[in-house]
Amino acid sequence: MGKVIVVTSGKGGVGKTTSSAALGAALAQNGDKVVVVDFDVGLRNLDLVMGAERRVVYDLVNVIQGEAKLTQALIRDKRLETLYLLPASQTRDKDNLTSEGVEKVIAALKKTFDWVICDSPAGIERGATLAMRHADIAIVVTNPEVSSVRDSDRIIGLLDSKTLRAENGERMEKHLLLTRYDPVRAQRGDMLKVDDVLEILSIPLLGIIPESMDVLRASNLGSPVTLADGKCAPAMAYFDAARRLNGETLPVNVPGERRGFFGKIFGRKAA
Amino acid sequence: MNLLRFFSRPPSAPAARERLQVLLAHERATVGDSDLVTKLRDEILAVIARHVQIDNDKVSVKMERGAKVSTLAVDIEIPLDAARKATRKKAA
Numbered sequence: 001m002g003k004v005i006v007v008t009s010g011k012g013g014v015g016k017t018t019s020s021a022a023l024g025a026a027l028a029q030n031g032d033k034v035v036v037v038d039f040d041v042g043l044r045n046l047d048l049v050m051g052a053e054r055r056v057v058y059d060l061v062n063v064i065q066g067e068a069k070l071t072q073a074l075i076r077d078k079r080l081e082t083l084y085l086l087p088a089s090q091t092r093d094k095d096n097l098t099s100e101g102v103e104k105v106i107a108a109l110k111k112t113f114d115w116v117i118c119d120s121p122a123g124i125e126r127g128a129t130l131a132m133r134h135a136d137i138a139i140v141v142t143n144p145e146v147s148s149v150r151d152s153d154r155i156i157g158l159l160d161s162k163t164l165r166a167e168n169g170e171r172m173e174k175h176l177l178l179t180r181y182d183p184v185r186a187q188r189g190d191m192l193k194v195d196d197v198l199e200i201l202s203i204p205l206l207g208i209i210p211e212s213m214d215v216l217r218a219s220n221l222g223s224p225v226t227l228a229d230g231k232c233a234p235a236m237a238y239f240d241a242a243r244r245l246n247g248e249t250l251p252v253n254v255p256g257e258r259r260g261f262f263g264k265i266f267g268r269k270a271a
Numbered sequence: 272m273n274l275l276r277f278f279s280r281p282p283s284a285p286a287a288r289e290r291l292q293v294l295l296a297h298e299r300a301t302v303g304d305s306d307l308v309t310k311l312r313d314e315i316l317a318v319i320a321r322h323v324q325i326d327n328d329k330v331s332v333k334m335e336r337g338a339k340v341s342t343l344a345v346d347i348e349i350p351l352d353a354a355r356k357a358t359r360k361k362a363a
Contacts, residue, residue: 189284
């Protein structure tokens, strides 16, 4: 039986889709069988970030409504044999996602995949609650910025109350993925530090993804950043996060702690 | 000159951290809609409305959420003939 992960945040634009694609690819690069499911009905983007936008025939809503078989809707990645995508519908609205339908699809995916990664839409409406409903593990994507932290706190509350695990009295495993972290700004004291966010949200840290041009470049090319350039800083951070999901204990590398030339100049100002 | 100001600005992250801590302490304490201060405000206004006709423009409600305590200030202008108006309205 595979594990179901929800990638969620509350706030939009913090990097849920980028992280879903990068973590999914990182796990698949490790040999695991992975499917990434886009729950953002009406505003799908995972297909674009993964470079499969021209290969979408059927989608999640088609499968739920019985218009297509699950195997017909799954798109296999061209670069990685073990990575699959289940796209969201672009035209229909999210009311077409039924609770029973989602349950069936997730149950079927769990049987054939090691990891089922649900890319949640922003907000706390139906799409977001359905994406988290069947999860075993939640990855809360947060930017070091006040509105993102507040929304993450709200989402953590929902994860502890509205998910199946919570309703059955089980513990919901939650991890923080801090994205768009800018070490120079943090050093200067103009961005919340890793410890600040950890103290406020008090959930364990899965990884810190530095703000980087490489992420934008990868999405321009339609490739998860771990596939586009496996050696760049954000890709390495995602690889480490994937290893932690697999149960490995690794020290978290805070970007900018080994400061370069610029870090030294700006770093002093914060002290 | 602008560059100088840029470098001498005090860091803003501590303020962000403090604001979040106060805000989230409040938001976590309120489950769903059971916000105590909101409830108090609504009920206080309802009780007063039973006795005097309240002009909504003459009511000011101020709330201040602090780290340890919150304060609620309700300031209502009651005109001289308010009580009379309210009883007349009830009788009608």
